[in-house]
Amino acid sequence: MTTFDDRSPIYRQIAEQIKADVLSGALQEGDQVMSTNQYAAFYRINPATAAKAFQELVDEGILYRRRGVGMFVSEGAREALRAERRARFYPEVFEPMVAEAKVLGIPIEELIERLRALVEEDER
Amino acid sequence: MTLGIQVRNVSMQYSDEVKALDDVSFDLQGGKIYGLLGRNGAGKSSLMAVMAAFRKPTSGEVLVNGQPVWENPAVTREICLIREAADTVEHSEPVEAALDFAAYMRPNWDMDYARQLLERFEVSERTKINALSRGKRAALWVILGLASRAPITMFDEPYIGMDAPSRYIFYDEILNDFMAHPRTIIVSTHLIEEVARLFEEVVIIDRGRLVLQEDTDTLRARGVAVTGRVEAVDQVVNGMPILNTRQLGPTKSVVIYGDLDPERRSLARSAGLELGPVPLQDLFVHLTGVREDAE
Numbered sequence A: 001m002t003t004f005d006d007r008s009p010i011y012r013q014i015a016e017q018i019k020a021d022v023l024s025g026a027l028q029e030g031d032q033v034m035s036t037n038q039y040a041a042f043y044r045i046n047p048a049t050a051a052k053a054f055q056e057l058v059d060e061g062i063l064y065r066r067r068g069v070g071m072f073v074s075e076g077a078r079e080a081l082r083a084e085r086r087a088r089f090y091p092e093v094f095e096p097m098v099a100e101a102k103v104l105g106i107p108i109e110e111l112i113e114r115l116r117a118l119v120e121e122d123e124r
Numbered sequence B: 001m002t003l004g005i006q007v008r009n010v011s012m013q014y015s016d017e018v019k020a021l022d023d024v025s026f027d028l029q030g031g032k033i034y035g036l037l038g039r040n041g042a043g044k045s046s047l048m049a050v051m052a053a054f055r056k057p058t059s060g061e062v063l064v065n066g067q068p069v070w071e072n073p074a075v076t077r078e079i080c081l082i083r084e085a086a087d088t089v090e091h092s093e094p095v096e097a098a099l100d101f102a103a104y105m106r107p108n109w110d111m112d113y114a115r116q117l118l119e120r121f122e123v124s125e126r127t128k129i130n131a132l133s134r135g136k137r138a139a140l141w142v143i144l145g146l147a148s149r150a151p152i153t154m155f156d157e158p159y160i161g162m163d164a165p166s167r168y169i170f171y172d173e174i175l176n177d178f179m180a181h182p183r184t185i186i187v188s189t190h191l192i193e194e195v196a197r198l199f200e201e202v203v204i205i206d207r208g209r210l211v212l213q214e215d216t217d218t219l220r221a222r223g224v225a226v227t228g229r230v231e232a233v234d235q236v237v238n239g240m241p242i243l244n245t246r247q248l249g250p251t252k253s254v255v256i257y258g259d260l261d262p263e264r265r266s267l268a269r270s271a272g273l274e275l276g277p278v279p280l281q282d283l284f285v286h287l288t289g290v291r292e293d294a295e
Helices: A010-024 A036-043 A047-059 A077-104 A108-123 B044-051 B095-105 B111-120 B134-148 B164-180 B192-198 B216-220 B230-237 B262-270 B280-287
Strands: A063-066 A070-073 B005-013 B019-028 B033-037 B059-064 B079-082 B152-156 B184-189 B201-206 B209-215 B223-229 B242-248 B251-257 B274-276
Touching: A010 A036, A010 A047, A010 A077, A036 A047, A036 B164, A047 A063, A047 B164, A047 B216, A077 A108, B005 B044, B019 B044, B019 B059, B019 B201, B033 B044, B033 B164, B033 B192, B044 B079, B044 B152, B044 B184, B079 B134, B095 B111, B095 B134, B111 B134, B111 B164, B134 B152, B134 B164, B164 B184, B164 B192, B184 B192, B192 B216, B192 B280, B201 B216, B201 B280, B209 B216, B216 B280, B223 B230, B223 B280, B230 B251, B230 B262, B242 B280, B251 B280
Parallel strands: B019 B209, B033 B184, B033 B201, B079 B152, B152 B184
Antiparallel strands: A063 A070, B005 B019, B005 B059, B201 B209, B223 B251, B223 B274, B242 B251
């Protein structure tokens, strides 16, 4: 069972987890998401907390609600999430990596070489 | 329909010196699970006893949907308080007698659910109550509370003596039964980390006074740990309530209470400081006045 760290708001952690599932394809567009109560029981959290996570995702357009049926993954959710992550990729992933390489004295040429090798390996 | 509770200026004075509750006021909406948090001796048990009309406050009153609870059987029938000195049959009687008594007392009692819970907690109906181990007895009290299905159900530190697996059964049952039968549930505790996620809201009292009533997630977001170079950290946290400070060489980590305003945030960002979350238990310790240097 997934355990949440008890510090950041749990609903945000749930929302992040659902987003990760949409990104990875574990949740497909049009798929029904577990209900608030199922989430609450599974993670042992207050149902109002789980509901907040869903509300956040509805507000962001990742999920939509069908009255009396449940919550579903929106059309285009995956692409929207990818675009959002892409926008964050350089400042949050790439630039810190380059900064770290600098601190460690790894020459930029070496990074480029390694990057090329990885891509070639991937293509093979 | 769920029942809300209004606590109005409640004070409780046991003797000239001891004021257990000091002008406490708050409103609880119906249909939520609340945590009542406080250190030992903070007044949790006194407050619950007053809310359940087990005790008359020295001054002030408690209302349930506008009706005073004191000497009002129509209202008290709807309130179930479970505490260690459980209010049930003689302890020389078997468990089943306690269930029968609860069935007689509680309009919403669910005997099937009670039997199911006995099985889950591995408590036998035929055992005499005073022959149960401390943990099993605590489980019995919890069962009496859950199966009462009372519109207002209060548990005063219910887990004392229970082992971890039993406590988790209790947490699961509270949640599942709350979802199936929404009602107002209040659990008092000083073991916060384990149960905090069950609570939609928390009420914190200290030395007989209300400290705060807050949505649990909002409270959780109140603490920030600021970590980085000493001078930069000092500058960012300057003037804010500090919970805790640690230093390791040129790196300092300070835990503060409250929101960092945008100005401080941008200062922290430009200085390359790390802003991290703080466990709820640490916030509680701060809010109830135990500082590191006081220990």
